[in-house]
Amino acid sequence: MKQYETVIGLEVHVELATKTKIFCSCSTAFGGSPxxxxxxxxxxxxxxxxxxxxxxxxxxxxxxxxxxxxxxxNCKFDRKNYFYPDNPQNxxxxxxxxxxxxxxxxxxxxxxxxxxxxxHEIHMEEDAGKLMHDEWEDCSLVDFNRSGVPLIExxxxxxxxxxxxxxxxxxxxxxxxxxxxxxxxxxxxGSMRADVNLSVNEVGASEFGTRTEMKNLxxxxxxxxxxxxxxxxxxxxxxxxxxVTQETRRWDDNKEYSYAxxxxxxxxxxRYFPEPDLVPIVISDEWMAKVKTEQPELRxxxxxxxxxxxxxxxxxxxxxTSSKKMADIFEATVAICKQPKKVSNWLMVETMRxxxxxxxxxxxxxxxxxxxAKLIQLVEAGTINGGVAKEVFEQIFTNNIDPEKYVKEKGLxxxxxxxxxxxxxxxxxxxxxxxxxxxxxxxxxAIGFLVGQTMKAMKGKANxxxxxxxxxxxx
Amino acid sequence: xxxxxxxLTAVELGKKIKAKEVTVVEATKAALAQIKANDKELNCxxxxxxxxxxxxxxxxxxxxxxxxxxxxxxxxxxxxxDNMCTKGILxxxxxxxxxxxxxxxxxxxxxxxxxxxxxxIGKTNMDEFAMGSTTETSIFGATKNPWNTAHVPGGSSGxxxxxxxxxxxxxxxxSDTGGSIRQPSSFCGVTGxxxxxxxxxxxxxIAYGSSLDQxxxxxKDVTDCATILEIIASYDTKDSTSVKxxxxxxxxxLVDDVKGLKIGIxxxxxxxxxxxxxxxxxxxxxxxxxxxGAIVEEFDLSLVQYAIPAYYIIASAEASSNLAxxxxxxxxxxxxxxxxxxxxxKKTRSQGFGAExxxxxxxxSFVLSSGYYDAYYIKALKTKALIKKAFDKAFEKYDxxxxxxxxxxxxxxxxxxxxxxxxxxxxxxxxxxxxxGLPGISVPCGNDSKGLPIGLQLIxxxxxxxNIIKAAYAFEQTxxxxxxxxxxxRD
Numbered sequence: 001m002k003q004y005e006t007v008i009g010l011e012v013h014v015e016l017a018t019k020t021k022i023f024c025s026c027s028t029a030f031g032g033s034p035x036x037x038x039x040x041x042x043x044x045x046x047x048x049x050x051x052x053x054x055x056x057x058x059x060x061x062x063x064x065x066x067x068x069x070x071x072x073x074n075c076k077f078d079r080k081n082y083f084y085p086d087n088p089q090n091x092x093x094x095x096x097x098x099x100x101x102x103x104x105x106x107x108x109x110x111x112x113x114x115x116x117x118x119x120h121e122i123h124m125e126e127d128a129g130k131l132m133h134d135e136w137e138d139c140s141l142v143d144f145n146r147s148g149v150p151l152i153e154x155x156x157x158x159x160x161x162x163x164x165x166x167x168x169x170x171x172x173x174x175x176x177x178x179x180x181x182x183x184x185x186x187x188x189x190g191s192m193r194a195d196v197n198l199s200v201n202e203v204g205a206s207e208f209g210t211r212t213e214m215k216n217l218x219x220x221x222x223x224x225x226x227x228x229x230x231x232x233x234x235x236x237x238x239x240x241x242x243x244v245t246q247e248t249r250r251w252d253d254n255k256e257y258s259y260a261x262x263x264x265x266x267x268x269x270x271r272y273f274p275e276p277d278l279v280p281i282v283i284s285d286e287w288m289a290k291v292k293t294e295q296p297e298l299r300x301x302x303x304x305x306x307x308x309x310x311x312x313x314x315x316x317x318x319x320x321t322s323s324k325k326m327a328d329i330f331e332a333t334v335a336i337c338k339q340p341k342k343v344s345n346w347l348m349v350e351t352m353r354x355x356x357x358x359x360x361x362x363x364x365x366x367x368x369x370x371x372x373a374k375l376i377q378l379v380e381a382g383t384i385n386g387g388v389a390k391e392v393f394e395q396i397f398t399n400n401i402d403p404e405k406y407v408k409e410k411g412l413x414x415x416x417x418x419x420x421x422x423x424x425x426x427x428x429x430x431x432x433x434x435x436x437x438x439x440x441x442x443x444x445x446a447i448g449f450l451v452g453q454t455m456k457a458m459k460g461k462a463n464x465x466x467x468x469x470x471x472x473x474x475x
Numbered sequence: 476x477x478x479x480x481x482x483l484t485a486v487e488l489g490k491k492i493k494a495k496e497v498t499v500v501e502a503t504k505a506a507l508a509q510i511k512a513n514d515k516e517l518n519c520x521x522x523x524x525x526x527x528x529x530x531x532x533x534x535x536x537x538x539x540x541x542x543x544x545x546x547x548x549x550x551x552x553x554x555x556x557d558n559m560c561t562k563g564i565l566x567x568x569x570x571x572x573x574x575x576x577x578x579x580x581x582x583x584x585x586x587x588x589x590x591x592x593x594x595x596i597g598k599t600n601m602d603e604f605a606m607g608s609t610t611e612t613s614i615f616g617a618t619k620n621p622w623n624t625a626h627v628p629g630g631s632s633g634x635x636x637x638x639x640x641x642x643x644x645x646x647x648x649x650s651d652t653g654g655s656i657r658q659p660s661s662f663c664g665v666t667g668x669x670x671x672x673x674x675x676x677x678x679x680x681i682a683y684g685s686s687l688d689q690x691x692x693x694x695k696d697v698t699d700c701a702t703i704l705e706i707i708a709s710y711d712t713k714d715s716t717s718v719k720x721x722x723x724x725x726x727x728x729l730v731d732d733v734k735g736l737k738i739g740i741x742x743x744x745x746x747x748x749x750x751x752x753x754x755x756x757x758x759x760x761x762x763x764x765x766x767x768g769a770i771v772e773e774f775d776l777s778l779v780q781y782a783i784p785a786y787y788i789i790a791s792a793e794a795s796s797n798l799a800x801x802x803x804x805x806x807x808x809x810x811x812x813x814x815x816x817x818x819x820x821k822k823t824r825s826q827g828f829g830a831e832x833x834x835x836x837x838x839x840s841f842v843l844s845s846g847y848y849d850a851y852y853i854k855a856l857k858t859k860a861l862i863k864k865a866f867d868k869a870f871e872k873y874d875x876x877x878x879x880x881x882x883x884x885x886x887x888x889x890x891x892x893x894x895x896x897x898x899x900x901x902x903x904x905x906x907x908x909x910x911x912g913l914p915g916i917s918v919p920c921g922n923d924s925k926g927l928p929i930g931l932q933l934i935x936x937x938x939x940x941x942n943i944i945k946a947a948y949a950f951e952q953t954x955x956x957x958x959x960x961x962x963x964x965r966d
Binding site for chain 2: 040043044045046047048049050051052079081083085088089090091142269271272273276277278279
């Protein structure tokens with residue numbers, strides 16, 4: 001049996017988080033009725049001209065600097081010519097000859113093995129509109145709201161050898177970009193998209209095999225499955241004595257199979273040439289330095305600061321910083337309630353549990369730090385007990401409710417009234433003579449049962465400390 | 476005595492309106508009457524904006540009366556080449572593919588004119604998408620030269636130049652990619668100017684060759700040109716190639732003083748191919764300037780023969796991409812009876828574009844395709860840079876370069892279409908000015924034995940419009956404006 005090696009390179013498209021489009025002042029907001037975020041520029045009206053959004057350059061530069069790229073201080077835009085109705089000018093303004101970033105790389109760590117994945121280039125370009133087919137009228141319609149939304153394309157070298165390496169690289173890349181605030185990088189919503197270039201060759205072969213490019217991968221899981229599937233498909237072809245065709249394939253994650261879209265033979269000639277409507281972008285040393293100094297705290301720095309400044313365990317710091325959103329919530333909540341360990345606990349235990357249970361991404365968390373801080377303060381003040389707090393937190397997590405209001409409305413205040421507690425406990429004792437007997441015979445476990453019965457009778461709202469104390473006293 | 480309002484220059488008419496000797500409505504009506512009388516024959520206009528122009532004239536009059544409009548062109552009827560977007564007014568580029576296109580916005584240069592109180596009376600005919608030198612490639616038929624209707628008016632801004640010559644408007648805007656303002660101005664005996672690239676916003680000018688296109692005035696005299704230029708030139712943040720100039724004053728150069736002005740005549744411009752009558756006329760103009768104290772000498776510019784091939788590669792390459800958006804999807808003409816997307820594209824573009832446009836799209840697509848890009852496009856860009864260098868060298872020595880605008884006077888209708896190469900060669904003196912981004916002006920300097928006008932071209936260094944305005948103005952003082960007699964033109 002021959003041994004095969006998989007060689008993978010990625011082209012990652014990231015939608016940048018600018019408020020306005022790359023070449024006009026239209027909003028980039030997601031959603032909106034079709035063609036409401038449009039103007040003559042992003043709909044390709046005759047006579048309209050592009051004007052570059054500087055923020056796009058700064059984000060691209062920031063990503064380049066954070067991934068150890070060299071910045072092209074005199075970079076240019078080029079036109080990529082192709083006809084498609086979602087492309088209003090029938091050319092896309094992109095960068096071919098002088099991309100803004102070149103020759104970078106990031107280090108990944110897969111099961112303790114460190115490896116650098118080199119980045120060939122990062123270039124800026126505009127997104128296309130969206131085509132929709134109207135079955136009723138049997139016609140196609142175009143929505144140009146997305147047309148002109150800024151993208152960067154991060155092109156890696158073919159340095160990855162497994163889906164684990166690919167996922168680790170993508171996760172790391174995503175985290176860097178999220179920390180920079182350059183994009184929210186949501187695969188499902190398409191603000192991060194990865195195309196996989198893959199070839200296989202026999203271990204020890206001197207040359208790479210023929211590669212294919214896989215598109216339509218909208219989750220990490222789909223990427224991993226597509227890599228497995230494509231590797232298997234190519235190996236089977238080779239084993240059968242057939243050859244792999246250089247082509248673009250579309251992955252169908254439901255069927256777990258890819259389909260050929262177009263081969264190299266019918267690849268288009270994009271007739272790239274320098275965009276005459278835009279002047280070259282001159283990036284001065286000062287501008288580069290400014291972007292560098294304004295670079296937000298990245299994960300490693302944050303992780304270190306959490307340990308030293310907030311005194312939380314390394315393990316906690318690691319988990320919390322694994323998502324920019326989580327780290328943001330952590331810091332904002334701590335700023336309000338000044339209880340880093342308590343905040344960390346809520347994130348580490350309940351938040352992670354609910355994320356898993358609801359099968360969402362940490363980036364999709366939507367509750368406000370204010371509400372978590374209030375919850376912590378309610379527990380701290382003894383207004384609610386721990387059990388109730390968990391129930392309230394679930395409401396915060398799913399509906400972002402105001403815990404103070406919620407507790408008041410639902411009457412969840414902790415019962416600290418000694419008279420009421422004493423009366424209930426006395427009744428529980430009289431109803432459970434066997435447990436009382438057991439306790440007196442030295443079975444400590446029995447008290448747990450009695451506490452439980454008391455809490456149940458008080459609908460979970462009793463102050464557990466007081467229940468324990470009173471029980472011991474009355475027994 | 477009643478003055479023929481349309482025989483006045485734009486500035487003269489503006490003065491009369493300001494002095495309340497003439498109302499804006501009267502001026503507008505005078506232009507419309509001229510159009511009615513002559514345009515059926517001359518075909519200068521694609522769209523006459525009659526109703527809207529009269530409404531606008533009343534508004535402008537009010538704003539002149541209440542003192543909000545005080546500029547020199549307030550109330551003056553102006554024509555706009557049909558490749559500049561005018562909101563709600565048909566803007567066709569004289570092409571079938573934009574035959575029904577009404578823009579949703581107005582070009583920046585036109586807005587500047589409107590803000591100065593000009594009344595847009597219509598949109599003028601042109602070579603389709605500004606590709607051509609005769610205004611014969613228009614889907615709406617050729618425009619005729621008012622001096623002799625058997626001849627072309629030149630192009631591509633032939634409609635604008637002929638409309639000014641035929642006094643169907645006081646002045647007009649044209650656009651110049653390889654000579655499209657200067658050459659028709661020369662053929663029609665009017666004055667036309669292309670300023671330094673970046674001086675006038677291209678926002679709203681339907682692009683042909685983006686790196687070469689520049690809007691400019693076409694008028695009866697140098698004063699009008701400088702006045703219009705001062706109004707339409709502006710730094711526009713909507714056009715990335717717009718230049719923030721130190722000053723936008725051009726009219727202060729309208730002085731009859733060329734003492735010590737250094738003028739160079741490229742020997743390369745006076746060689747074979749130049750009509751002897753044109754040559755004589757140009758050299759006489761140079762003598763007239765010399766007599767006024769200018770220092771005139773001949774010199775070798777070099778590289779002149781490379782300008783045309785470089786131009787046709789660069790302009791066609793850009794055009795092939797610029798014209799891609801005309802596909803039947805979003806606006807303009809869409810072919811009937813198509814079967815699927817590609818068939819729609821193919822039929823729409825096959826039926827929507829004329830032969831010259833298709834030729835340049837094919838040429839441009841070819842020079843940009845992989846394997847040919849370096850050999851053609853990159854080489855053309857290098858040539859462009861060398862041509863600019865040759866001019867830089869010349870301007871170390873001279874303030875103004877003088878020569879013919881075109882090698883001949885206006886050819887007969889139909890003579891050029893059959894031989895595109897010959898037509899391309901007619902642009903030899905104007906094209907390098909676009910490649911180098913320089914300002915150039917064409918002023919009438921006489922007529923040939925057939926009575927057709929000859930144009931003198933004056934070229935300045937980048938941002939030195941004042942030098943050529945000064946030289947053109949001084950030359951103009953040596954001869955009276957020669958009005959064309961339309962009645963005589965029908966032979």
